[in-house]
Amino acid sequence: MEKIYMDSKGKKPKKQTFLKQLFNDKGSMLALVIVAFVGVLGLMVFGLNQISFAVNTAGSLPDSFVSKQGDENVMRLIGTAGYMDNGTFKTTDPDKVQQGVLPILGFYTDGDIPIFCIEYNVGYEVGRTYTKGGEIKDYGLIYLMSQIYPNKPFKDIDGEELDENIQVWLTQSAIWSYLYESGDTQNSKFVDWNDKVKLVFKLYNNDGDDVIATDGTKTLYQAFGIDTIISKAKEVKTNVKDLTAFLTVSKASENISVTNDNKYYQTDEISIIGSTKAEFISKYNGYSVTLSNAPEGTFLVDEKGNKYDDLSKMSPTDKFFVRIPIKNVNDKNKKFGLSIKGNFEMYGANMYVSDAKQKVANVKLINQIINKNLDVNLDYTPEVPDTGMGVAQTIYFVGLILLLSGVGIVYANAKPKTNE
Numbered sequence: 001m002e003k004i005y006m007d008s009k010g011k012k013p014k015k016q017t018f019l020k021q022l023f024n025d026k027g028s029m030l031a032l033v034i035v036a037f038v039g040v041l042g043l044m045v046f047g048l049n050q051i052s053f054a055v056n057t058a059g060s061l062p063d064s065f066v067s068k069q070g071d072e073n074v075m076r077l078i079g080t081a082g083y084m085d086n087g088t089f090k091t092t093d094p095d096k097v098q099q100g101v102l103p104i105l106g107f108y109t110d111g112d113i114p115i116f117c118i119e120y121n122v123g124y125e126v127g128r129t130y131t132k133g134g135e136i137k138d139y140g141l142i143y144l145m146s147q148i149y150p151n152k153p154f155k156d157i158d159g160e161e162l163d164e165n166i167q168v169w170l171t172q173s174a175i176w177s178y179l180y181e182s183g184d185t186q187n188s189k190f191v192d193w194n195d196k197v198k199l200v201f202k203l204y205n206n207d208g209d210d211v212i213a214t215d216g217t218k219t220l221y222q223a224f225g226i227d228t229i230i231s232k233a234k235e236v237k238t239n240v241k242d243l244t245a246f247l248t249v250s251k252a253s254e255n256i257s258v259t260n261d262n263k264y265y266q267t268d269e270i271s272i273i274g275s276t277k278a279e280f281i282s283k284y285n286g287y288s289v290t291l292s293n294a295p296e297g298t299f300l301v302d303e304k305g306n307k308y309d310d311l312s313k314m315s316p317t318d319k320f321f322v323r324i325p326i327k328n329v330n331d332k333n334k335k336f337g338l339s340i341k342g343n344f345e346m347y348g349a350n351m352y353v354s355d356a357k358q359k360v361a362n363v364k365l366i367n368q369i370i371n372k373n374l375d376v377n378l379d380y381t382p383e384v385p386d387t388g389m390g391v392a393q394t395i396y397f398v399g400l401i402l403l404l405s406g407v408g409i410v411y412a413n414a415k416p417k418t419n420e
Helices: 018-024 028-046 139-146 164-181 185-197 226-239 391-414
Strands: 064-069 077-081 083-085 088-090 098-104 107-109 114-117 129-135 200-205 210-213 247-251 256-258 264-267 270-274 281-292 299-301 319-325 335-348 350-353 364-377
Touching (some): 077 164, 114 164, 139 226, 164 185, 164 200, 164 210, 164 226, 270 335
Antiparallel strands (some): 064 107, 064 129, 077 200, 083 088, 107 114, 129 350, 200 210, 247 270, 270 319
């Protein structure tokens, strides 16, 4: 970052650096050519305006795909549900235990990536071309899918991941259950299954073979924490309507001061805070700043007066002040804006659509931009004292001193000596 020199009372001016001397002498043109060459070479090596954040996008859906389904004999699992007896879960009464609860067969892309349906009321077909649709704004659904397969696979008591067909059943049933309970109209027909699904304690396949079962004292939803995840997802849906709450832009005050060298107006300190309190936000990677309608020569500095040269890569902890050249402020630009873009790594998703068929989704970590704006008002012009002297004034002043000194010397030498 370039150091912006600030005058301070009682301190001597700083000695010019080698670079400043170099650019002030006859070699300045050669130095400019060298710096320009190095700059161009750097751009060729490191890339133009290169901004990237490492995100694990393995398994992300492509922009389009053809739908298919898994092997029905292997993938389709069916539930066995227990019952509640005075608030206690039971699995022992054959007249109350229900078989054949919610058969689920896994669906995939033609690239074998699992996809999950978000509209139980609408049919799903294989061999259909799906394309990326609108962004999903239900952050409860995003949270839910970030906490289950394939983002966080279900594991047994030994820490081993469950078979994929079990993962698919648990995940798909959890999605439909959440959407039904949160009032999604395209999942209203899940009413026939919701209570039963939450009481399933065993899954079996088309051949009647048991695939997984609890010890009979818990449901699968209880054993793998799905009830808790759904409950939390509904809280997220209620509390998070958009993402702007996770980026805070604030000024310490509205005060505008003048720098010690009387060249700039300066705002009070501005802070940008990115929150990662939401469970679906993985990381805050800093922010970028864009000035709009600002007087020419406006720039940002840190607490020590160092200029920020690259506003596209501000770190998460950076705070700054805005400096505006006094000579460039006029009535037309006494108000200008800062556009802040917070860079977050978080879970997000687009729905995928195919004609009138069921929409599907696959949540993955993405780079998300959250936008906030801040206005800077120069509602008054602080009085700027003109205490400096220009070069010509300095020359005249020094000349006057020399002239007066010379007159004094001549007068002293010419004055007749007094006879004693």
